Amino acid sequence: MLDIEQYIREIPDFPKKGVSFKDITPLLAHPDALNTCAQELLNLTEMQPIDKVVGIESRGFFFATLLAERLGAGFVPIRKPGKLPFDTLKQPYTLEYGMDALEIHEDAIEKGDRVLVHDDVLATGGTAQAACRLVESLGGTIVQCNFLIELSFLKGARKLSKYEVRSVLTY
C-alpha cells in the first residue's frame, strides 16, 4: 500500500512565518501517488450522484478535474477575483493567512445541480465556506466537501458543519 504522506512536503514558514505549508507537488509528480489520491478521493464520494465538481483555485483544480472525469460529472472552477472572463458572482472570505474573495461564473451551476466541492487543504475553512455559498447562491446543492488534507487543529470543519466533510488525510 502506497503511503501518500511520504509525498507531501512540509515547508515551514511559507508563505509566512508560523504556517507549515503542505506542498503536494511531489505527490502530483509521482504517477502512483497521483492515481492513489484520485482513487481515494473518489472513494470518499461513495459514488453518490454528482452533476458538478467545483475546484477551488488553484491547487483544488488538479484533483477536482480528475474527480469530475471519474464521476462522469462536469468541472467548475472557482477563482480569485478578476480571473474568470464571463459574468461572475463574488464572495469575500478570510483565510489562514489573509483576506480574499472568490468568484464563480454565473452560469456554471444549474438550479438543482448536485455539487461536490473540492480543495487540496482544509485549514480554517473560510475558503471552502465561501465556495459553498457561491454554489448555493446559484441554486446548487452541496453533496459533499472533500479535501486531500484536513488540518483538524484549525477546526475548519466547524465552518462547514452543515455539509458532509471528508478528507483523505487528517493532521
Ligand code: AMP
Ligand atoms: P482556509 O480557508 O483557511 O481553509 O484555507 C484553505 C486554502 O488555503 C486552501 O485553498 C489551501 O490550498 C490553502 N492553505 C491553507 N493553509 C495551508 C497549508 N498549511 N498548506 C497548504 N495550503 C494551505
